[in-house]
Amino acid sequence: MSVSTPLQDEAQQQLTAGDVPAYMQALGKAARSAASELRRADTGIKNRALESIAQQLMAARARILGANAQDMQRGKENGLDSALLDRLALDDARFDAMIEGLRQVAALPDPVGEIDDMSYRPSGIQVGKMRVPLGVIGIIYESRPNVTLEAASLCLKSGNACILRGGSEASASNQTIGECITQGLVDVGLPANCVQVVATTDRAAVGALISMPDYVDVIIPRGGKSLIERISRDAKVPVIKHLDGVCHVYIDTTADPAKAMAIAVNAKTHRYGTCNTMETLLVDAPIADLLLPELARAYAGHEVELRGCERTQALLPQALAASEDDWYAEYLAPVLAIKIVDGVEEAIAHIERYGSHHTDAIVTQDYSLARRFMAEVDSSSVIVNASTRFADGFEYGLGAEIGISTDKLHARGPVGLEGLTTRKYVVFGDGQVRQ
Amino acid sequence: MSVSTPLQDEAQQQLTAGDVPAYMQALGKAARSAASELRRADTGIKNRALESIAQQLMAARARILGANAQDMQRGKENGLDSALLDRLALDDARFDAMIEGLRQVAALPDPVGEIDDMSYRPSGIQVGKMRVPLGVIGIIYESRPNVTLEAASLCLKSGNACILRGGSEASASNQTIGECITQGLVDVGLPANCVQVVATTDRAAVGALISMPDYVDVIIPRGGKSLIERISRDAKVPVIKHLDGVCHVYIDTTADPAKAMAIAVNAKTHRYGTCNTMETLLVDAPIADLLLPELARAYAGHEVELRGCERTQALLPQALAASEDDWYAEYLAPVLAIKIVDGVEEAIAHIERYGSHHTDAIVTQDYSLARRFMAEVDSSSVIVNASTRFADGFEYGLGAEIGISTDKLHARGPVGLEGLTTRKYVVFGDGQVRQ
Missing domain, CATH: 3.40.605.10 (Aldehyde Dehydrogenase; Chain A, domain 1)
Incomplete structure (x- = not known):
């Protein structure tokens, strides 16, 4: 040098x-x-x-x-x-x-x-x-x-x-x-x-x-x-850390089936090794008959292995039985866990219990459900009617990202320039003293 | 119950x-x-x-x-x-x-x-x-x-x-x-x-x-x-902590003497046991002759003990000699360390070396100096022409404070309701998938 x-x-x-x-x-x-x-x-x-x-x-x-x-x-x-x-x-x-x-x-x-x-x-x-x-x-x-x-x-x-x-x-x-x-x-x-x-x-x-x-x-x-x-x-120093992404898509009965299909396929198959890839698909019971067989054909085209709950297996005999561990799994691979749930309440409870608070999405046309999911799901990104794969600094317009934070304090989710800064109070006076 | x-x-x-x-x-x-x-x-x-x-x-x-x-x-x-x-x-x-x-x-x-x-x-x-x-x-x-x-x-x-x-x-x-x-x-x-x-x-x-x-x-x-x-x-959990407040007031040569007096007296004597109380006064050399004797009389009226650098002792024979430890001290008591410095550069360097990055103030009428002090002093509150005692959640309009953070990450300075929250990304789409 x-x-x-x-x-x-x-x-x-x-x-x-x-x-x-x-x-x-x-x-x-x-x-x-x-x-x-x-x-x-x-x-x-x-x-x-x-x-x-x-x-x-x-x-x-x-x-x-x-x-x-x-x-x-x-x-x-x-x-x-x-x-x-x-x-x-x-x-x-x-x-x-x-x-x-x-x-x-x-x-x-x-x-x-x-x-x-x-x-x-x-x-x-x-x-x-x-x-x-x-x-x-x-x-x-x-x-x-x-x-x-x-x-x-x-x-x-x-x-x-x-x-x-x-x-x-x-x-x-x-x-x-x-x-x-x-x-x-x-x-x-x-x-x-x-x-x-x-x-x-x-x-x-x-x-x-x-x-x-x-x-x-x-x-x-x-x-x-x-x-x-x-x-x-x-560490003896604060750490901004990025742990796992166990991401969910919940498809509600009111979902537009074409959008639901596109989102569920994209969220799983666009890339397997990324943290914002869907690992578990939750499907509202009334729409499962219509959607799951068609989705299974799409996943088969990508050679995605399916692991389902009992109700899923009843509709998709090719799905393996999902174990308790599957609901916690971040596969980072062409494997998907599928669960049929009874409504948004069960979906949110599942996400809270098994998820990693990274990125979770709902597909719905119902205004109140969208609003509820948005308010109640405690994840760094909560998405309505779009693929979980959007949880990314570039897609969010940060310009670039140094990483994705799974912490709650300081920076949460994609971290760009702003996450590398802090804020100090500035005070301008003209001779003021405290009374 | x-x-x-x-x-x-x-x-x-x-x-x-x-x-x-x-x-x-x-x-x-x-x-x-x-x-x-x-x-x-x-x-x-x-x-x-x-x-x-x-x-x-x-x-x-x-x-x-x-x-x-x-x-x-x-x-x-x-x-x-x-x-x-x-x-x-x-x-x-x-x-x-x-x-x-x-x-x-x-x-x-x-x-x-x-x-x-x-x-x-x-x-x-x-x-x-x-x-x-x-x-x-x-x-x-x-x-x-x-x-x-x-x-x-x-x-x-x-x-x-x-x-x-x-x-x-x-x-x-x-x-x-x-x-x-x-x-x-x-x-x-x-x-x-x-x-x-x-x-x-x-x-x-x-x-x-x-x-x-x-x-x-x-x-x-x-x-x-x-x-x-x-x-x-x-702790195995993040801590929002409040450590010491070694706060400074720097009085520049261009300071309005009446405002400088009022601020220096208030910052020290308004309350002794608070973290935003001034512990060290820095005075620009050319204004020291004019200001320090009068300030010393005001402090004497409050029975504040003065500890000064050699140049301060030359002007104020009643001041004790300040040791290296005094520059680091958070007295939380009617004691004040005083140092005469040659300009803002030395003042900022002193604050960076000995301060605790809590609250520091400049008294000046010079626009460029005010701007420089504001940008360069790395403290949770940086104040121009007002008492350090304002560094407080109520005075800042937070409504109430749970504490004052001396950390840089997450919350810095007075912590109100906002400091008890985090932000998650929310995404609204209409079927978008990642290309």
């Missing part, structure tokens, strides 16, 4: 000495210092930094693809499965999409500094709430090297310094992308340490990153459920 | 058996069940419940004051200090204020169900964010029995069930108030378990309450710093 700071040098020395906790502390200290400069950066310089990073990346395309080829080679030697290798791979099309994503973030409105709810109080002071960065964000993720750029650009645009800890399988790709980001920041005069890619694959780095409340304000883990549960359990 | 439910009976049995963790689990289960009914309660019934509770309390005035007299008697026998006894005491005036506060909460707008940011997306779906209750809130507090009613009314209005764990010194008062709340809820047809006052003074109850993520969504501790730190460290 041609750019370095005293704090980076300190970090580098600790790394050379093999002291991973001290290395992470040095990164943390550097991030905290960069964060207080980045907090005051205006929208213009943040956007210029994003464009400058795009330029650096484009100039380094061959070097990045070369580093990725090394990662792929090592991954194959280490016996990574094909799904992981696919997520790891960068090619020209993915590279272009990465740059395009970066420019989309630059084009988003800057949330920092927005003031809401400004009003005068009887004392004469004027009070409002200003949106401000969180500070330092630690992101822990796996395989996909484009997350390095996505996370860096979202943190940068929202005025946060970040420390990025990608998977060891992508280390050469991530380091090379990180170098381009650093150069892009420095070229426009922002601190190099606004974005730091952890340069060791030692697992102790994760433990250190989640245990530095003085230097890290929030951790966002992206990966499998067990990784996220482990991080949440051990 | 004349009203009980099967779940209350279960809790009562566990309590009688002396199994505190099982008792708390039973309360948790009952709260979760009440929360899903309360979530769907409309504004009208919640307001009627608050009024019905007011009626119950007024009818039980003599009984509540009698229970409080028992608590006071026991407190004196146990040697509670006079400050604690004062906080514990209820008299007719405090009782009336408690009822008045309850009616103010009833009069506040209901945050539940508000939908913001509703817009159409290119796919044709309509997306917005609906404000909804958090679920079950556990509140842990000390001595003041009116907190029982305040907390219950704010949770009820925001659609949350709550479990209230007051201090053992106030147990008779809290139990009696709790009985009135239960009766008030039942009279309007809401579940008795919407508000539950923990009926044991066993400390194991706190440990159990903060370790039930299945039944409790968030813990709000109200009390001393050591209590809050202990709870935050041990």
Whole structure:
């Protein structure tokens, strides 16, 4: 690297000495210092930094693809499965999409500094709430090297310094992308340490990153459920987490059958491995005879395995018997649990008991039922007459998402730039004192 | 009690058996069940419940004051200090204020169900964010029995069930108030378990309450710093916490001297024990000669002890020497640290290094300095030309506050009804599927 700071040098020395906790502390200290400069950066310089990073990346395309080829080679030697290798791979099309994503973030409105709810109080002071960065964000993720750029650009645009800890399988790709980001920041005069890619694959780095409340304000883990549960359990810092998506579609008797068919098929078969995919279909008893046989034919065309309650099996002999575990299952696979229920009340009770409060939908033409489902289902996304697959930052217009939160506090559902900020009270007076 | 439910009976049995963790689990289960009914309660019934509770309390005035007299008697026998006894005491005036506060909460707008940011997306779906209750809130507090009613009314209005764990010194008062709340809820047809006052003074109850993520969504501790730190460290549930308030006023050279005097005196002397009281005064060097001697006379009139940097001592020989610890100190007492600084940059750096990110103010007539201070100081309240003492839910127009958050995530600064809610995405479609 041609750019370095005293704090980076300190970090580098600790790394050379093999002291991973001290290395992470040095990164943390550097991030905290960069964060207080980045907090005051205006929208213009943040956007210029994003464009400058795009330029650096484009100039380094061959070097990045070369580093990725090394990662792929090592991954194959280490016996990574094909799904992981696919997520790891960068090619020209993915590279272009990465740059395009970066420019989309630059084009988003800057949330920092927005003031809401400004009003005068009887004392004469004027009070409002200003949106401000969180500070330092630690992101822990796996395989996909484009997350390095996505996370860096979202943190940068929202005025946060970040420390990025990608998977060891992508280390050469991530380091090379990180170098381009650093150069892009420095070229426009922002601190190099606004974005730091952890340069060791030692697992102790994760433990250190989640245990530095003085230097890290929030951790966002992206990966499998067990990784996220482990991080949440051990973290000494708040975690914005994304656990399971056991999503439901409830088809009410008044549903338009064509819409119900389209939604039920799309919610299950559009993609199997995503958290907003339907895992359980609930069908109101009076419409089940009409709908289920036709739906079963559609699912058969997609080779979706059906597991049903007894009443479902009576209509669909090809369905296996669903066990209690099936109602809790996030299959992430071409498997669907189906239950026939007696009305919206039973549907809501089922969702409350077995669901994961992620995304649940009703298909109905009844105004009061739609209103009731909307009010009573306690999920991060509640949908009327559309596919659960819409529960996504891009589809919701956030521009980009850093993840989907299954927490209730702070951010719930898809998390975009706004979820990476907090609000402080601002007060303007003219000499007022408290009586 | 004349009203009980099967779940209350279960809790009562566990309590009688002396199994505190099982008792708390039973309360948790009952709260979760009440929360899903309360979530769907409309504004009208919640307001009627608050009024019905007011009626119950007024009818039980003599009984509540009698229970409080028992608590006071026991407190004196146990040697509670006079400050604690004062906080514990209820008299007719405090009782009336408690009822008045309850009616103010009833009069506040209901945050539940508000939908913001509703817009159409290119796919044709309509997306917005609906404000909804958090679920079950556990509140842990000390001595003041009116907190029982305040907390219950704010949770009820925001659609949350709550479990209230007051201090053992106030147990008779809290139990009696709790009985009135239960009766008030039942009279309007809401579940008795919407508000539950923990009926044991066993400390194991706190440990159990903060370790039930299945039944409790968030813990709000109200009390001393050591209590809050202990709870935050041990909790398995998110905590909205209020730690220290090391608040600053910075007087810039361009400040209007009369306003600067008024603000500096009010911020220190209006009340000493509050978290938004100024603890350190920062004075820009060129205005120090003019301002400090006069300010020192004003503080002398309030018997405030001054501790200054060397330059301050040169102007005010009566000031003691401030040590490094003084800059970090939250005195909560008639003591003030004073530092002369060279300009806003040094002031902001001092606040960042020593402050607690609670509330900080600038006194200035300079537009650009005001704007800079506002943007760069990373505190939950940033104030221009007014006393730090305004950092308060009532002064900010929240109507009432459950506490002040020193956290950055979720709620920051004074927390009112809105801080007791979260937002879910709501989507209205007409058969849309994801392409």
